[in-house]
Amino acid sequence: MKITVCIKQVPGTSEVEVDEKTGVLKRDGIDSKMNPYDLFALESAIRIKQQFATEVTAITMGPPQAEEIIREAYMMGADDGVILSDRRFAGSDVLATAYTLSQGIARDGIPDLIICGKQTTDGDTAQVGPEIAEFLNIPHVADVRKIIDLTSEHIKVEMDMPQTVEVVEVKLPALITVAKDINEPRLPSFKLKLASAGRPVKRLSLDDFSDQDEMNYGLNGSPTQVIKIFPPPANDDHEIWEGSTTELAGRLFEQLSEKKFLQR
Amino acid sequence: MAKIIINHDKVKDPQKIVELCPFGAIDYINGYLSINSACKMCRLCLKKDTDGVFKYVESQRPQVDKSLWNGIAVYVDHLEGDIYPVTFELIGKAEELAAKTGQPVYCLMMGHNIADSAAELMHYGVDEVFIYDYKELEHFRIEPYTAVFEDFIKQVKPSSILVGGTTIGRSLAPRIAARFRTGLTADCTVLDIQPDTNLDQIRPAFGGNIMAHINTPDHRPQFATVRYKIFNAPEKKGTSSGNLRRCTIDAAKLKSNIKVLEINAKELETGIEDAEVIIVAGRGVKKAEDMEMIMELAKLLNAQVAGTRSLIETGWLDPKRQIGLSGRTVKPQLIITCGVSGAIQFVAGMNGSEHIVAINTDKQAPIFQNAHVGIVGDIYEIIPALIKNIKSGMEVKS
Structure with a gap:
């Protein structure tokens, strides 16, 4: 069985500030790490590998430095790693990112199973997984909270819905996005670090894809455009309320009801 | 294709040019400046550079009627x-x-x-x-x-x-x-x-x-x-x-390749991390019995109850419900702190909350620095009055 896990390198902190004058990101240094949600995806794949003969490939799109997280995936037990790196991928939105990843994933044939983390901590959209599935024309199940069973034909999973948990059986090939806490991701192993030290990381660019039309990638292939970024409305409105109990309780009641906390 | 071009004739100090990019996407290798795949097309380099080194070339956008x-x-x-x-x-x-x-x-x-x-x-x-x-x-x-x-x-x-x-x-x-x-x-x-x-x-x-x-x-x-x-x-x-x-x-x-085999009701989440509304009890709550009014308010607001470290130490609440550096981090849409002074270790676990309401008798309490609404008053008066308001508000509705 072949499993591909999509991973992403994200900023190590969410403490990002905007320069008020220029409206651009202030980022000192490039401290980055693997998207924490992806650890659950990798762990899911490696647990499957412990039961079946499975080849786990970790794939990422990003700058050459993203090799660090592929190495980390090796240390967790991934067999193979691919970086999709090309200046022409710059400025990709969700659609272009998903399309690029789908091109990279399908290059050697669609794997039996693709596993993604539920979302990333920088983009926070939870959209890339479902879009990859669409581009590969395979079914997907989002928000998987348990993998119950896997055969060469099907995967049986628990899907987390707001009020229910649905047990669904999906024919392979398929894509799943896994919820946080589906498992406890292992720590990178020193033994695997040594064992994988010389293992190459495959680097692919646009020239390696079956679709080489530049208009489908990067900024050109991105239907959404960021018009501007700006700091959120200042949150320094520290109101202090003083007065009689009736007055204060009444005001709080009104605010809670205005903000819809009393709806049900 | 939309791209950024480097005008090599206008480069005065290549090292300064490299530093313009916060993503490390400008390389200076063997005396030659180039843009690598870390480029996010943020065009920050165009904004920061004053010598006209960079040029943005727009490509034709797709047309839609x-x-x-x-x-x-x-x-x-x-x-x-x-x-x-x-x-x-x-x-x-x-x-x-x-x-x-x-x-x-x-x-x-x-x-x-x-x-x-x-x-x-x-x-x-x-x-x-x-x-x-x-x-x-x-x-x-x-x-x-x-x-x-x-x-x-x-x-x-x-x-x-x-x-x-x-x-x-x-x-x-x-x-x-x-x-x-x-x-x-x-x-x-x-x-x-x-x-x-x-x-x-x-x-x-x-x-x-x-x-x-x-x-x-x-x-x-x-x-x-x-x-x-x-x-x-x-x-x-x-x-x-x-x-x-x-x-x-x-x-x-x-047609579908997915079969829905079972649909099971979910055991209700009782954790505080996923709660949308949290009521926090602090040292201002004096006796175990007084937790009842906190519980009642929480029930009316469909909220989870949490506590500060000192309250948890009294044993009136499950330690899983502790907020702060030594407890859990929460980010609900609404958090109402009741008799909480606002020690840094507590605030660190909740200051990402969307709307913070603090009730405390001490106007100088640090919690008021972090609250969107700071109510100077006694929880033993305000909470019962608020509960009464909510209850009569519900009667009006039904």
């Missing part, structure tokens, strides 16, 4: 016909946007035996409700749901489509947006519309520290997802209006 796409559609999210509140909130927003541009408002509902629930939508002022009622759509399965959505879009050609940021919405919207090779902006907190029907979408990025204003200028339809409790639902009208249109689709398109 916007006049062919008309109307704002809302995807109706429901569980067995029980329509989620976010749907009505989206209808309210859609009507507001439609009024600005003179567009109709549509609803798309799919499922099985949903005609009665769909009729309810007619009380909210929408122009047309499209329903697809098939046994195959009884449970959410991605392929038939996407096929129906595609059928609706091809038939109706709405300019904008709003989808609730629910489990289904977050799975379905990207799938259908990808099918139409169009843009989708997730979790918008502000939506507005331009006269040319471009949707102005604003969403938090990077964990909420930054807001991004996003357009989908050259593609239709434009997709946006919005979470629950962001917009306001319109009042339900006594009379119904608009059309209800039953749609048909080729049964072959409803």
Whole structure:
């Protein structure tokens, strides 16, 4: 069985500030790490590998430095790693990112199973997984909270819905996005670090894809455009309320009801 | 192809040029400046550089005839016909946007035996409700749901489509947006519309520290997802209006490689991390019995109860409910701290909360620095009065 896990390198902190004058990101240094949600995806794949003969490939799109997280995936037990790196991928939105990843994933044939983390901590959209599935024309199940069973034909999973948990059986090939806490991701192993030290990381660019039309990638292939970024409305409105109990309780009641906390 | 070009003749100090990029995307190798794949096309280098070293070359954008796409559609999210509140909130927003541009408002509902629930939508002022009622759509399965959505879009050609940021919405919207090779902006907190029907979408990025204003200028339809409790639902009208249109689709398109085997009720979450509303008890709570009023308030607000470290140490609450560096980190939509002074270790575990209300007798308490609303008063007076207000408010409603 072949499993591909999509991973992403994200900023190590969410403490990002905007320069008020220029409206651009202030980022000192490039401290980055693997998207924490992806650890659950990798762990899911490696647990499957412990039961079946499975080849786990970790794939990422990003700058050459993203090799660090592929190495980390090796240390967790991934067999193979691919970086999709090309200046022409710059400025990709969700659609272009998903399309690029789908091109990279399908290059050697669609794997039996693709596993993604539920979302990333920088983009926070939870959209890339479902879009990859669409581009590969395979079914997907989002928000998987348990993998119950896997055969060469099907995967049986628990899907987390707001009020229910649905047990669904999906024919392979398929894509799943896994919820946080589906498992406890292992720590990178020193033994695997040594064992994988010389293992190459495959680097692919646009020239390696079956679709080489530049208009489908990067900024050109991105239907959404960021018009501007700006700091959120200042949150320094520290109101202090003083007065009689009736007055204060009444005001709080009104605010809670205005903000819809009393709806049900 | 849109790209950034380096004008090598104008480079004075290559090292300074390299430093312009916060993403490390400018290389200076063997005396030659180049842009590598870390480039995010943020164009910060163009803004920062004063010597004209960089040039942005715009490529031709795809053309779309916007006049062919008309109307704002809302995807109706429901569980067995029980329509989620976010749907009505989206209808309210859609009507507001439609009024600005003179567009109709549509609803798309799919499922099985949903005609009665769909009729309810007619009380909210929408122009047309499209329903697809098939046994195959009884449970959410991605392929038939996407096929129906595609059928609706091809038939109706709405300019904008709003989808609730629910489990289904977050799975379905990207799938259908990808099918139409169009843009989708997730979790918008502000939506507005331009006269040319471009949707102005604003969403938090990077964990909420930054807001991004996003357009989908050259593609239709434009997709946006919005979470629950962001917009306001319109009042339900006594009379119904608009059309209800039953749609048909080729049964072959409803095939799926997914089988729903079981649907089980979920054991209710009792943790504080996922709670939308939290009431926190602090040292201001003097006796174990007094926790009852905290519990009662929590029940009325559908909230979880949490405590500070010192309260947890009294043993009146489960240690899993401790907020702070030595406990859990929470980020609810509403947090009301009752008799909490606001030590740094506590604040670190909750200052990401959307709306912070603090009740404390001491006006100098540090918690007031972090609260959006600081109420100077005694919890033993204010909480009972608030409980009374909420209860009588509920009676008025029912």
